[in-house]
Amino acid sequence: MTIALSDHDKNTLRIAADSGAVPEAVSGQDRPELQKAIEEIVESGFIGVSLRVHDERGEWAGSAGARELGGTAKxxxxxxVRIGSxxxxxxxxxxxxLVAEGRLGLDAPAADHLPELGLDRRITVRMLLQHTSGVFNFTGEVYDDGTVVPGIPIPYGTTGKEWVDNRFRSYRPQELVELALSRPARFEPGTGWSYSNTNYVxxxxxxxxxxxxxxxxEMQRLILGPLGLSGTVAPDTSPEIPAPHTHAYYRYEDTGExxxxxxxRQNPSWISTGGDMISTTRDLATFISALLGGRLLPAPLLAEMCTPHPTGIPNMDYGLGVFVVTTDCGGTVISHNGAAVGHAALMYGTPDGGKTLTAALGCVDDADLSIAAAFRKAQQRLLNEVFCGRRADPAQPTG
Known part of the structure; x- marks a missing residue:
């Protein structure tokens, strides 16, 4: 459906878009199925959801829910949004x-550049990006027999109070790595796959x-600047997040209450480059489209990035910094999603970058990851709606 806008309406939209508050009726009126999907996701337990889709019908963006608990503003x-992983x-x-610039070798030992850490020389740069290094995850490991080996205080798997009390603490990247390297490796380098935040620090x-x-x-030089991603931030130790944003919440037990x-506001240095960045649905869409469209990497390196390595997760293999996902309708999408204590972000694109889905979600998080099931269903619902043209079958695995 074509929408005719007056000059006044166009100016109103421009001002609203600059503030991040596009009027709901204009942004979503010709894609009711997408608006309905995010409204139902909010009903499943989220505070607020913003969705952006670019496909053969053009670009659509909408939101549902509220900016904060008890509020009415969309x-x-x-x-x-804190984009997590x-x-x-x-x-x-x-x-x-940097590999393309000849400054790093993809299959060279990482220890060549970081000799002070005492890394196993069998660990290559590729293994770090692919999660096949075997290095202990500094946020903790759960082994196949159910054994849990904790790392630093994190918001999941405990009462949560220790993380709450330390949520403004600053960690140095080296500190996180040194903790990880003081623990036994999960497996010999290159012999398995295990998701580890340590690899990315x-x-x-x-x-x-x-x-x-x-x-x-370097991010500004090679990615953010060239793509004009003005809404994307690598915050390091800063607890701030630019306005506007949906609020993030955490529920925990304190002396039985x-x-x-x-x-x-939280200091994201506890996760560092395992998941500290802030972005917007627009910037994420621009980034994944440019990446998969060949604007950031030479074709051979992009092919390496998107080559699937088995993970043991149904319908989800891993490349170099991306998941290679098989959809319910048999297609392939390149993805990474992330959660960051009360915030979450989705990022999907077809292998050519021509169709993208990005989303930002706000929720009440807790140590038991109570929102996890609803998050998986939300991912699958949107994935099927956008890339398969149908709702998710509740009986299907959510992956």
Missing amino acids: PPINGH NTKTFTATLVLQ LARLLIEKVTGRTQAE RKTIDVT
Whole structure:
């Protein structure tokens, strides 16, 4: 359906878009199935959801729910969100750009550039990006027999109070890596697959060692600047998040009492480049489209990035900083999603970057990951709606 807008309406939209608050009626009126999907996702337990889709029908963006608990204002359509492990895709892209520049070797030992850490020399740069290094995850490991080996205080798997009390603490990347390397490796390098945030903090240290600049500076030089991603931030230790944004909450037990607090402000250095970045649905869509469309990497390196390595997760293999997902309708999408204590972000694209789905979600998080099932269903619902043209079958695995 074609929408005719007056000059006044266009100006109103421009001002609203700049503030992140696109009027709901205009942004969503010709894609009711997408608006309905995000409204139902909110009903499943989320505070607010913002969705952006680019496909053969053009671009659509909408939101549902609220910006904060008890509020009535809608989430900003292009608000800022802590993107969690989507950070890994940005970091992997940056490493591969340095490979393209000849500053790193993909199959060279990471220890060549970080000799002070005492890394196993069998661990290559590729293994870090692919999660096949075997290095202990500094946020803790859960082994196949159910054994849990904790790492630093994190918001999941405990009462949560220790993380709450330390949520403004600053961690140095080296501190996180040193803790991880003080623990036994999960497996011999290259002999298995296990998702480890440590791999991507090591990738950050590699970037900074070979360039002599911070990861944030290199990110600006090679990705954010060239793509004009003005809404994307690598915050390092800053607890701030730019406005506008949906609020993030955390529920925890304290001396037998259940408390819910606003954790929108938090120091993300506890996860570092495992998941510290902030972005918007627009910037994520621009990034994944440009990446898969060949604007950031030479074709051979992009092919390496998207080559699937088995993970043991149904319908989800891993490349270099991206998941390679098989949809319910038999297609392939390239993805990374992330959660960051009360915030979450989705990022999907077809292998050519021509169709994209990005989303920002706000919720009440807790140590038991109570929102996890609803999050998986939300992912599958949107994935099927956008890439398969149908609703998710509740009986299907959510992956």
